[in-house]
Amino acid sequence: MTTPPAEPTGREPHEESRPASRGRRRVVLGVGGGIAAYKAALLLRLFTEDGDDVTVVPTAAALNFVGAPTWEALSGKPVSDRVWDRVEQVPHVRIGKSADLVVVAPATADLLARAAHGFADDLLTNVLLTARCPVVLAPAMHTEMWEHPATVANVATLRDRGVHVVEPASGRLTGADTGPGRLPEPEDIHAACLAILDTSRDVTPQVRSHRDSVLAGLRIVVSAGGTREPLDPVRYLGNRSSGKQGYALAAEAIARGADVTLVTSASLPDPAGAHVVRVETARELESAMSAAAQQADVVVMAAAVADFRPAEYAESKIKKTHGPGEEELDDAPVIRLVRNPDILAGLVRARRELRDRTGEATAGPMIVGFAAETGDSSGDLLHHARAKLARKGCDLLVANEVGAGVVFGQDDTTVHVLAPGGEVLLTAGPTTKAAASAAVWDAVEEAVDVRPPRAE
Ligand code: C5P
Numbered sequence: 001m002t003t004p005p006a007e008p009t010g011r012e013p014h015e016e017s018r019p020a021s022r023g024r025r026r027v028v029l030g031v032g033g034g035i036a037a038y039k040a041a042l043l044l045r046l047f048t049e050d051g052d053d054v055t056v057v058p059t060a061a062a063l064n065f066v067g068a069p070t071w072e073a074l075s076g077k078p079v080s081d082r083v084w085d086r087v088e089q090v091p092h093v094r095i096g097k098s099a100d101l102v103v104v105a106p107a108t109a110d111l112l113a114r115a116a117h118g119f120a121d122d123l124l125t126n127v128l129l130t131a132r133c134p135v136v137l138a139p140a141m142h143t144e145m146w147e148h149p150a151t152v153a154n155v156a157t158l159r160d161r162g163v164h165v166v167e168p169a170s171g172r173l174t175g176a177d178t179g180p181g182r183l184p185e186p187e188d189i190h191a192a193c194l195a196i197l198d199t200s201r202d203v204t205p206q207v208r209s210h211r212d213s214v215l216a217g218l219r220i221v222v223s224a225g226g227t228r229e230p231l232d233p234v235r236y237l238g239n240r241s242s243g244k245q246g247y248a249l250a251a252e253a254i255a256r257g258a259d260v261t262l263v264t265s266a267s268l269p270d271p272a273g274a275h276v277v278r279v280e281t282a283r284e285l286e287s288a289m290s291a292a293a294q295q296a297d298v299v300v301m302a303a304a305v306a307d308f309r310p311a312e313y314a315e316s317k318i319k320k321t322h323g324p325g326e327e328e329l330d331d332a333p334v335i336r337l338v339r340n341p342d343i344l345a346g347l348v349r350a351r352r353e354l355r356d357r358t359g360e361a362t363a364g365p366m367i368v369g370f371a372a373e374t375g376d377s378s379g380d381l382l383h384h385a386r387a388k389l390a391r392k393g394c395d396l397l398v399a400n401e402v403g404a405g406v407v408f409g410q411d412d413t414t415v416h417v418l419a420p421g422g423e424v425l426l427t428a429g430p431t432t433k434a435a436a437s438a439a440v441w442d443a444v445e446e447a448v449d450v451r452p453p454r455a456e
Contacts, residue, residue, distance in 0.1 A: 024053040025197075028095055028131070030104035030124045031071075032111040033061020036140040036183035040105050041066060043186040044074050055095055057081070057124045059111065083123050092123060096130030103193050104128075106140030106183045107165075109151050115163070116154035134196050136164045138189045138272070143179030164196050169270040188272035191255045195273070214445050216257030221292040221365075222250045223303035223343075225266030227282045231335065232314040241304035243268055245370075245413065245433045249302055250274050252437040261296075263288045265303065282306050282340035293347055296365040298444060301344045301394075304372065308337035344369045348393040366448055368440070369394040372402040386422040395420060396447060398440055417443040 027047050031040045037058070047054045056071040060081045071079040078085075083092040096102065104111065104124070111124070115137070120126045128135065137158065145151055146168060155165050166189060169182040184192075224246020226239040243266025250262040251271040261275045263285060270276045277292070279285045282305045293299050321328050344367070351364035369392050371385045379387075385399035397418045414429030415436045425446070428439035 024051055025100045026098055027052045027054045027193075028099045028102040028127055029054055029056045029075075030102060030107075030111075030127065031056060031058040031062040031066070032104060032106050032108040032124075032140075033059050033064060034106040034108045034140050034183070035065060036106040037062045037065035039183055039186055041070060041074060043103070043105055043189055044071070046186055046190040048075065055099075057095065057127055059108075059122055059124055061108070061110075081123055083126055092120075092126035093130050095123070096127035097132065099127070099131050099133050101134055101136070101193060101197055102127060102131045103136040103138070103189065105138035105186075105189050107137040108139075109141045109145040109148070109154075112137065112139060112151060112154045112158065112165075116157040134164065134193075135162075136166060136189070136193050136196055138166045138183060138192075139168050139181075140183035141168075141181050142173055142177070143181045146181040164192070166192055166272045167270070167274075169272070170276075171269055182269070184272035185269055188251065188269070191251055192272040195255045195257055213256040213441075214448055215253055215298075215441060218258050218297040218448075219261070219295055220250075220253045220258040220298045220300070221261045221263065221289065221296045222246050222253065222300045223285060223289055224250070224262060224264040226304040227265050227285055227306045227340075228280050229282065229306045229309035229340070230280075230313055231310045232316065232318045234317050237306060237308070237310065239304050239306060242266060243303075244411070245436070246300075246302035247271055248433040248437040249300055249440060252434065252441055256441060258298075261292050263292060263303070282309065282343065286341050286343045286346065289343055289347065290350065293350070293365055298368065298448060299347060299365045300368040300370075300440075300444075301347070302370050302398075303343075305343055306340055309340050311336040311338045342392075344392050344394060352393075366396075366444070367394040368396045368398065368444060371397055371399045373399055374402060382416060382418075382424065385416065385418055389418055389420065389422060396425070396443060400436075415439060419447070 029040060029044055029047065031037050044054055044056065054075045055077055056075050056079050058071060058079065058081050063081060068079045114121065114125050115128050118129060120129055139146065159165055166184060168180055169184045170180045171182045172178050173181055225243035226241030228236040228238045230236045243264055246262065246264065247268050250260050253260045254271060254273045261277060262271065263277045263279060265279050265285065277288050279288050285303060285305060289299070318333055347367055351367065354364045355361060371388045373381045373384045375381045381399055381401050385397055389397040399416045399418060400413050411432055412430050413433055413436050416427045417425045417440060419425050425443050426439055428436050
């Protein structure tokens with residue numbers, strides 16, 4: 001590995017030991033030896049684009065996947081995996097001690113084990129031992145390795161010690177196999193790091209601060225995606241919802257320090273740091289939401305719930321012929337539908353009953369609904385949204401315009417947040433679903449009833 005003689009930043013070595021509270025935020029990006037090492041290059045860019053000073057510390061195995069020149073070019077700094085390079089600068093102590101944040105992505109099973117047991121056999125493990133700043137590990141490995149009792153115990157040890165171990169995402173792994181163990185998307189790891197920095201004590205002035213968000217520490221449940229109502233083992237009734245808005249809401253709430261449960265029927269990558277509950281049908285969504293809502297401070301129903309489901313479920317595939325080798329049926333089958341529960345209205349009803357029973361006017365979560373609407377001859381988008389708000393009885397309603405090619409599956413949207421009286425609290429857009437989510441949480445922050453923390 002090459003180590004250029006001088007730092008391209010032009011900074012003097014002594015400046016490297018400046019206290020973390022002055023100057024740019026110092027981020028150490030550790031990279032473990034997994035195939036997901038290439039994603040760390042994107043994570044590096046997210047930090048440098050934020051103005052952070054990033055030192056990359058790969059393991060020797062990581063350099064087999066992505067070489068030192070890539071890290072050096074992207075970070076503008078020399079890169080080594082050994083404690084024996086530039087010894088006069090005492091890198092094995094200096095890099096960790098002067099960091100504002102150490103993030104390791106991907107953290108392999110081997111790296112988790114070495115970190116849990118306090119090994120100091122390369123530069124990265126030395127950095128982990130000397131760091132006194134928040135440490136975030138983003139594991140990535142095959143499901144079997146992630147679920148092995150040794151890894152489970154190592155993760156528990158690290159978490160007990162205050163290390164933030166991000167839950168890996170579920171999805172496609174290196175080969176054709178799928179399951180938990182995938183490195184979360186770089187954007188999600190970056191957002192989790194910012195959230196952790198926000199809630200840690202040593203926050204530098206440059207850090208985007210959500211520390212004062214009233215959402216920090218609140219339990220938030222968000223539903224996302226369109227439900228699928230099965231007709232037979234092969235077919236279902238569904239809708240065009242992608243789930244992107246619900247996922248963006250979950251990610252933004254996590255960035256504001258909330259404890260987020262995402263109940264989803266979509267198949268997008270898990271937002272880092274969310275507790276994810278997977279559902280398929282409206283009735284599964286209903287039972288997951290009513291269970292999660294019991295412990296929640298805020299519930300947001302962003303899911304597109306099917307209003308109807310097939311009355312009968314055929315245990316075997318509905319045929320179009322009388323049987324194998326026989327002629328086709330004359331008539332197409334008629335599918336009878338029955339109503340699904342209105343989950344949002346049910347959550348509001350359960351909360352009313354709780355309030356009546358306990359006599360506590362603020363018992364239960366704040367409840368936010370969504371209204372995907374189109375204007376028509378009987379009224380515009382807001383007219384229909386106000387009627388829906390009155391019907392559902394929720395605390396806030398987020399209205400957005402839908403139609404052919406608008407909103408569903410797209411990245412941009414326009415949202416209007418309505419208060420119970422029907423007044424528009426704010427409008428955001430056309431903008432990204434991430435920015436729309438920030439606007440929704442701004443409105444929730446204004447409206448949320450901040451209660452004393454509940455007993456566990
Ligand atoms: O009635 P409509 O589907 O337009 O209402 C939209 C809002 O109600 C959304 O928040 C959606 O998640 C919720 N909803 C529900 N249960 C249904 C239908 C919609 O919770 N069966």
